[in-house]
Structures are given as structure tokens and as C-alpha cells.
Amino acid sequence: MNTPRLEARALAKRYPVGNRRKGAMLHAVDDVDLVIQAGESVGLVGESGCGKSTLARLLARLIDPTSGTIFLDGEDTTALSQAAFVASPDRARIQVVFQDPTESLNPSFRVFRSIADPITRLLSIRDPAELSDRVHRAADLVGLPRELIQRYPHQLSGGQRARVGIARAIAVEPSLLILDEPTSALDVSVQAVILRLLADLRERLGMSYLFVSHDLNVVRLLCSRIVVMYLGRVVEVAPTEQLFTAPRHPYTQALVAAIPDPARRDEKRPRLDGSPRSPVDPDPDTCRFFGRCPIGTERCTQSAPTLEPVGDEHFAACHFTTVVSTERGDP
Amino acid sequence: MHFFWKRLLGTIPSLIGVVLVTFVLSHALPGDPAAFFAGPAANAESIAEVRAKLGLDRSLPVQFFHYADDLRRGQLGNSLTTGQPVLNDLIERLPASLELTFFALLFAVAVAIPLGVWAATRPDSMVDHACRALVSIGAAFPTFFIGLLFVYLFYFLFDIAPQPLGRLNEIMYTAPPRITGAYTVDSILAGEWSVLRASLAQLVLPSVSLGMFALAPIARITRAAMLQALGSDFIRTARASGLPARKILFSYALRNAMLPVTNVLGMVFSFLLGGSVLIEQVYGWQGVGAYAVNAVISSDYAAVQGFVLAMALLYVLLNLVIDLIATAIDPRVRFES
Amino acid sequence: MKAPATPLLSIEDLSLVFRTRHGTVRALENVDLTVERGEIVGVVGESGSGKSVMAYAALGLQDAAAQVLGGRILFEGLDMLAAAPDVLAATRGREIAMIFQSPRTALNPIRKVGHQIADVLLEHTAVRRSDLRQRAIEALARVRIPDPERRYEAYPFELSGGMCQRVMIAMALACSPSLLIADEPTTGLDVTTQAVIMDLVREMSREARMSTLLITHDLGLAGEYCDRIAVMHAGHIVEVAPTVELLQRPAHPYTRQLLASTPTPRSSIDQLVSIPGQLPDLRSDLPACRFSARCERHVSACDERPLPWTVISPQHAVRCRVPL
């Protein structure tokens, strides 16, 4: 196989919480492995607080991991600290489209400056003619009318702001684009436009996507493979269709079952009750999902399951996924 | 009462900071501290004597240690003007200042909170405009100027206030036997009702003029906090649940609005304690403020330093009380710690 | 579920504007909607369509800047727009209850949740003070909050968003109202929690034969839980139909496009359709059909006022001169 575009190995991010002396740690992201191939589009889903945003920020090198490595096209980017990475030419290769298009644009910058700032800094292009040419090209790519380029963000509609956010990210020609809930603040009719734009851009520019979202229906549209996180850990990875039709982890099953679907309105579907375990100093031998899991047993408190293959390209971290290829079965 | 001890412990850094700052102000600044302490009439010889006596020839950390040790023993030095230990002077005069500050706060709170609530319930009404006008004007008047205006109007022109010369007309009344040092309290304890009336009469103008400056921030924040509370989601819930308007206003909105109000009280006390210095000056009030002003003018440094320290300690204590009140109102603060 | 002669709630020809410093916002125009007894009705629309404004008006809780130009809202014969304040207050919480989005901020942050439920019980029922606590705990237990005695003593900040929403539901159902208005009750909650909360709302409605008016921007959610759906666009209700009929045979061009732009577990990116144009500025002069500028079926007759309802079937009506 070719060198993956991005590969994360044993990535972890822990934050100290409460009394410093007790040394309690919040495990935001725990021992995560992730691979994104060139041109691939991967979805990352999970409930709020599951660490998906932290993981996205780690991969984008906005924050430094506590441990683990991130390879970009085979190069270890974690050799540089976040502060040093900002100035490196590799910075341009990963870009992020942020969640709230209103919040993610500097209110005192015109659209032009918002898009031009990363171009001048990361590509060292200072010639006004070339700069303006680049800005216009990025704006054209996202379908942003040129007359809006001299406007301030508060003079734009939500959909136009979302386009500016995307233009800014692609202006430096990244090879990996991380989309952090890019449409969650938009109305459905605008969301549809932006999703189509993103699909179109990927095809034309050949970027890889990591699409972070809580909405499985949306992720489905753009991604060929989906990673499910629960409480800082990856619990299931599967090709999109397989994840929808045959989810193996009980959390994924509940997640898929929870999608409102008029076609299944009278079906009784499994529901997830209770609240998640604390992410502060979790017991390393207990499954993170235990307590909320409908099928958990004592075994889940004695050893935490790890991600194991359960099918073609399909992995799940649960003791009770009947696996054909290994001897591990239902106890 | 777990959080009580936590809050109490929380004042320790402030106390250390206060002691450190007063030390820096007296020992570590440019100029010759010995000259300060020796007073304006000192010659080179007496300054050297003072320097040795105060240990100013030693290193700063040693000086600080001695300074802190003196404080621990209540040694604030002697006042040059009164010849008394500064501590005694302060203890004698502090009740007068506290009495004044208390009545000023009482006046400010009694007027400002109802006004703010009233204005918030009728935005853009006459009451609201009146409240805002009062707030703008109250915040613009220097305390000492209000004090003087009141004296001119109510004593000189209308002749309805007693002469602005201190806490009691000493010619007509004798001060009650000293128990707390506050004339109003002591006269009640002694059952001397005419003295109580006379001392209250003396208190009216100074405390109202001092309270005027505290009025503005309290009314302003009450109005804003009430407006915010009344516009909040949980008030909408209460309305949608059909709770009576009175209950929504008082037990839902007002209680929540009291949080920002308590938080602003710290600043209000800062104003009041500072403003009392000026008001005491205007009304010939024999409190610590007037004492400090005299000390500053006559370069009586030990007295000034003692005054600054005493006021800071008092302020730290008041902030502790405010903190405890806020904690009692808001469960979130309790659980945070 | 066939209704008796009079519906529980009927909004008739309601027009409402907001007078703001930047002009008059025509938030609702000639809105008609009924809710029958025991029925779950969904109101679906994008932000700014007026769906929440309508819900608040139904409780007589409209904003101070709102001005009702015409129409009425009848709840069991009581005109919510004309009733005396004390009559309204006695109806709210007792007969009509409401739950909101962001349940954490919808609860008083410094009052124990049990006391907040007790406040409502005390106001609307003849419960004795000594029984108050027990009754509030029962209300919590009814929405299957685990360990209700302990939760009674909790403050909102100690509970998760989903748990706060259950408390809200417990509070809303405490007096067994006949109508529940749910304003985006699951916005901001996780998908799994959303499913649990919506199951609960549906179950409670069925159990107590309570009617529910569900306000949501999520057509999928309304499609799963509602008996009937009303679609709103720019202050108009453009279509009302039983859920299955609306989803399968939308008659209004906007409804069809809204359906086509909503991702479902079966749609693909190529099928995703976007609606051209934007919501019109409600402060400007608006045409008879507020969708006309975005509509490819627009004909000159569309600009004639008034815009009539076209009946497709007994329960299916659409406000369009050229329905699909």
C-alpha cells in the first residue's frame, strides 16, 4: 500500500483537572490510531465530549499531543512542537474548516484579508498582483461572488461565510482538509449547498478529508469510511455502508438506531440510556462503554476491549462481536 | 461549612499581598524612609537614630521580617502628631468611620436596589429614565463636592441640618459611655435616646453624601442584572409554567440578579472606604480618614502606613463577607471549590 | 384519533408583526393551524420561518415588541390573545405546558430542580404542602429519572443536558396538561439522547392522551414522531398534511425541495438538492406567496391576493396555486 496521507499512532491527549497535587487527568483522546489515505474521505463521529474535536485539533497540529506520533505523507510532524510547526512549510498541508462560520472569521478583517492572510504567511506570497490572483481563484473555486470580497463578515449570509471559511482553508492548497462540523450551524437548504460544494472540491482538487460531525446522515454523504469514537477511544471503524447496515459495536448500533427515520417510525429500536462514564482517570481495565452498554458483562470490567478486525476493513472494540476470523468468540 | 474555611484560607494571599505592599511603600521606595519616619522637623542626627532604631540599615528581607513581626505584635509605631501608638489611635477612631460607612451603604442599598428593580420591570418608562439620569449624575459628582453642596443647602440655606462639625454637638450632648465606639449603638445600649437622635441627625448628611456615590453602581448593576434575568430562558420557563408574576419577579429573577449585585459590592466598598476619607474631611468627622489626612499633610508616616494597612485589612474582611454571601446565594460557586 | 367537533387548539388567520427599530418584521401572516386531541403535530421550518413565534403566541407569551394584527388562537374555547393575564397564567403550566431547547438554561440555575417542579405543582394543583415533595418526586419518577429522591435535591448544573430536558418534561407534565408545546426540545442534545427524549415525549403523549405541538427544523425528526406536519416558510404555513402523505406526496414546491435537501440514511450526495435563493427579508414588501422568488413554478396568478388554500385531500392542504 502507498504511504498514507496521514497516519496517527497511539495518539493521546490528557488534561490535568482539579487539584494539581492529586494529579487527576482527563483523558480526552486515548490511544487512537488513525489512517487517512491520499484522496480518501474519512468521517469521524461521536457524541459531544467524546474527544472528536480534540482529535481533529491534534491532527491539525493546533494542540500538542501528550503522547503518540502523527505522520504526514510518511514524515513525523510531531517532531516539531505546535509552536514550531506553525512556521514550517508543512503547515499549509493540513487545513481546517471550522464549525461556526460566524465565529471563525475575524470580524475586523474583510473577506480578502481573511483569505489572503494564510497565503502570505504560509506560501510567502507578497506580490499584490499574485496575492489578489490567488484570493480570487480561491473565491471562484468556492463560488463566492467577487463583489463580496471587499465585505466584512457581518455583511454576509451564513452560507457565504461558510464559503469564505472553505476558501481560506483551500487557498494554501492543502493535501488534507479537516472539516470540523462545517454545516452544523447552517439551515438544511444551505447545508445541502455546502455539502455539494465540498464533494465537488474534493473531486477537483484531490484532497483527503477528515469530516468530523455528530450527524451520521451528513457524514455518510461525503465519506467512504467512518470512525466512531466514544469517550476518547475509537470503538469502531468501517466502510460507510457496512457501518450503517451492520454496525458491530453496541454504541454504533445505538447511534445508527437513533437517527430519526420516518421510514422506521413504528419500529422499536434499541435506545441508549444513562450517562457516559467519567473521562477523568478512567479504569484502564474497564470498557469505556460499560454501564451504558445494553450487553455489558463482568468481563468488560476485567479487561477493556481493543480494536480488532471483525470483517473486511471493519474493526470494532468489543468483546461481544462474533468474529469468524479469530478464535475469540462469544464467551 | 466546608467552603467557609476554603474562603477563609483564600484570603491569605491577599493578606500577604497587603502586608508586602505596605512594606514596599514604607521601606523599599526611592527616598529615605528614615526621613519619613523621623518627621519633617528631624535633623541628620535624629534621622540616623531613626534609621538604626527601625533597622533600616539592614537588608530588605531582614527588614521585612521585622516589619511582619511588628505587625503580628500590633506594633504600628507611634504617631508624631498625637504622640500615641498608631494602633490606639486607629482603634479609637475606627468605629466612627465604620458607623458612617455602614449608614452610607444602608442608604445606597435601600434606594438603589428598589430603584434598579423598578426601572428594569418598566424599561423605557419614566422610572427607567429617572433611574438612568440619577445613575449618570450620581456617578459624576465628586463625594466631597456633594458633601459641601449638602452642607450649603441643608445647613446654611434651609437650616434643617445640624452644624457639620463632627459626630455629636458636644456642647449640648455628651457622648455615650464607650462600648462599641459607634455613638448610635452605644446610645441605644445606654438607653440615651436623645443622644441617639442627635447622633443620627449628625449622621444623615455625611452618610447620604457618601452613599450617593455608591448609589450609581448599585442601581446600574441591579437594573442591568434584573433586565438580564427577566430576559433569560428560565424566566420564560417560569412564565410558560404559569407561575404568578410576583413569584417570578422576586423569587426567580431578583434572587438571580442579586449575584452580580453582590459581586459589585466589593467595588462599592472600595468607593465607600475611599470616599469616607473625603467625607470625614468635609464634615469634621473624627474617624480614621480625617486622622490619615492630617497624617499625610504632616508627613506622619507611621500613621499613614497604619491607616492604609487597617483599611486594606478591613477591605479584605469585607470581601470575605461578600464572597460568603455570594456563595450562599449561588450553589454553583459552592461546588466549584 | 378522529377529533371531536372542535379541535383542542386552533390558530385562525393569525397575523403578527414585530415593530423594531429597523422596520416592521412581518413574522406571521394568515397562519392557520389546528391541533386535535391526542395528536402530535409537527411544525417544520428553517430558522426565521416564524415557527417559534407561533408557538409562543399560542401560550400568549409573545415578545413585547410583537403586535397581533389579526386572527385568534383558541384553546378549548379560550382566546389566548384576548384573555386576562391571570386567566392565561392559570392556563399555562396547568392546561398548556411548554418545553424548550437548551434545557440547561431553561431551568433556574440557583434553584433545586425539585423545588422548581414543586413551584408549578403548588401554583396549579390543590396539593398539600406536606405532600409537595412527594408529588414532585413522583413527577420525576414518571419521566424515568433514576434515583428521583436524589435528583430532587440537584441543581441544573449538576445534571447533563438530557437529564435537564427530562426534568423539564417532568415539570411540564406535572399537572397533566392537555397540550404540550415542544420548541426544538432536542437541539443541542446528542443523537442518542435525542432519541430517548423524543421516545419519552411520544410515550407520554400517547399515555395521557395529551396533544403535542413539536416545533423543529429537522424534517426527519418530525417525520418519525408526528402524526401531522405543517411546513412553514417565511411566516406562512405553506402545507399541512398527515406525515406519510407529506413525505411521500408533497404538494408545495418548498416542501419538496426541503425534503430533497435533507440528508436521510438512504440519500446520496448527487440526490441532495439545494433550494435556490434565500428566505425573503420579512421587513420588505412581500408578494402574496413568499416563496415565489425561489419557485420555478411561479405563474402570474401567484401574485394575486389572497393566496388560497388548495385542498388535496381531507387532511392535506397546501397554500399554492400550482401545487405539485
Next chain:
Amino acid sequence: MTFAGFARNAAYAFGENRLTLVSVVILAALVLCAIFGPLIAPYDPLMTDGTARLVPPSAAHPFGTDALGRDILSRVIVAARLDLGMAVIAALLSFAVGLALGAIAGYFGGWPDRIISRVMDTIMAFPLFVLAMGIVAALGNSVLNVIIATVVINLPFYCRFARAEVNVRREQGFVEAARMGGNGAMPVLVNHIVPNILPPMMVQVSLNMGWAILNAAGLSFIGLGVRPPTPEWGIMVSEGASFIISGEWWTFVFPGAALVLAVFCFNLLGDGLRDLLDPKRRV
């Protein structure tokens, strides 16, 4: 905001709030007094006239004269320079230092934040006017030291305000986006965050200016800083105070009124600016 947009907003806000416009006009007049005071004043503010002591307001002396026969109007006009000067210098200095410290504390967090916050807390642990008295007493009784004391006691307000504003924005999308765009810590802070907190900070400066004037005047009133016969509003009120019980009200009312007017206008301007910058009220 474009300039035209700003002008439109300004016109709108002023039209909405006439008082703000009035306050701007009065402040402009006070600033003119501060700059050209000695040229405008009808008399020499220091010239005594034994034949015209304590003259009530008249055509020749619109504000009357004081105990030494000096023209109060002239003294009030000339004093504007000192009073406004002290306040403006003190407010701007504390603004600049407070903004820098607060921005560093708010953006970097960690130990710089702990140290800066601890210092500010310590200043705030004193009743501020009392601390100002202590500082002037320790440093020496001079105008410069009054300014230093005013800077010190104002510092925590600016510092905390800037810290909070930076803290809110530090996590916002546009700051993360700026970091994605290759901006290091200082460029993010200076180019992206600070321009966005300047407008609310300016409101604070304006609101704070009135307070700075009051503090300086209060210190002069009790005899710190300015010395007679220098014309200054606080000390003039103090000098006039002894004539209250004999009824010569003009000796303290006019300088006091000048103080009130200046503080009132700064407060109004601050309120007006706040309305102007409030995004909710933008057209």
C-alpha cells in the same frame, strides 16, 4: 466596518442619543480650555486683587472672585489643562500597560497569567483611593506622583478587562484559523486579537476617565499633589469650602461644577460609545 459604515453608525447613534452628541461638544470645549486656557481666560488666574475679595458673580467676574480676589472663571478655565491632563495621561498609561499585561495573561495563561493576576489582585485588595493616598504619601507629594498613583489603581481594571476579552477570543474559531494560517503567538495576539478588543477597551477608557478625574481631584482636595496657588478644581473646591458657612457659595460651586461637567461628559461619551459599538444595535 468601513469608514462610511462607521460614520453611518455614528450618525445613527448620535441621532438616537442626543446626550452623547452634547457630551462630545462640551468635552471639545473643555479640551479647548485645556489647550488655550491662558489665552481664553479673561484674567490672570494667579492675579490677586485686594479690592475685589469674595465678589459674588457679576458682569466683570461671572463666577465671582475668591478670598484673594482672584477671578474664579479664569481659574476654572485654566485648571482644565491640569485636571484633564492628569486624567488623560493616567488613563492612557494604565490603558497601554493594562492592555499589554492583560493580553499576555489572557493569551498565554500559565505562570505569566498567575503572576500578573496575583499582582492585580493585590492592588485590588486595597480600597483604591486609600492606596492612592498611600502611594502619594510614600513617593512624595507631587503632581507626577498623583499621576503614578492613578495609573496604579486603574491598572487592574484594564488588565482584567483585557485578560477576559482575550480569553474569550483565544478559543474562538477565527483565532484557531489564524494559527492554521501560519500565525505564531505574537502575530495572532497583535494582528488578530488586539484589534478586536480595542473598541470595547476604548469604551472602558472613556468610562474610566471620569473616575480618574475624580481620583486626582479627590487627592488634591485633601492636599495631595497640586499645591496652592496653582489653579486646579479639587483644590479650589477645598479652598472654597471654608466660605460655605458664610454663604459665599460661588467659591466652591463653580470649580465643583466644572468637575461634575467633565466627569459627566466622559461617562455619557462612554455610554454612547458602548451603544455605538454594540453589535446588536448595528444597522
